[in-house]
Amino acid sequence: SQTIHQWPATLVQPVGSPLSLECTVEGTSNPNLYWYRQAAGRGLQLLFYSVGIGQISSEVPQNLSASRPQDRQFILSSKKLLLSDSGFYLCAWSVGSGLTNTEAFFGQGTRLTVV
């Protein structure tokens, strides 16, 4: 069966420090991978989307970047965190496209607090 691992679960970082959140998927090949951010009491904002190794689509301009060095690994990074980067970050995966696409399966999330 497929599983998704996301770590760390919680993170407190000072303003101006770098960030690296990692997500890996097991049990499937060539998944679509996503990074979402959820601000407190808000909806899920799509940050990045990837259909394959090295293929990253950014949805909104921001202080963050994403990379996909391996088929089932997705990394969210920042060189210098801002207070506004605080939030709940969720990695997700799906397979297929068009009429055969599956739902998105979410990781457990990382609660990031920038202080």
Place this chain on the structure above:
Amino acid sequence: GENVEQHPSTLSVQEGDSAVIKCTYSDSASNYFPWYKQELGKRPQLIIDIRSNVGEKKDQRIAVTLNKTAKHFSLHITETQPEDSAVYFCAASRYNFNKFYFGSGTKLNVKP
């Protein structure tokens, strides 16, 4: 990109009553509409979904309806129970792109 709007933002019902959450979408090419439930501090999990070739789908106390012409879809929960209390998100996925755009969420409170 797609714009998904969700209403209401909060919903309080008495146990046993029905709850309805509504969403609209902007991209007529969207063809897949999942609904997620998120309990406090946890990951969103799929509860029901519907594709554009179907108008209605039901799973026990949960049902979803889709009106492609009007570009809106709704979640219906009957005989609500306290454990239904959570935040519910609708989403739309676009044909051939498979990106999921979410609504802003509805916080459902079921009072015992």
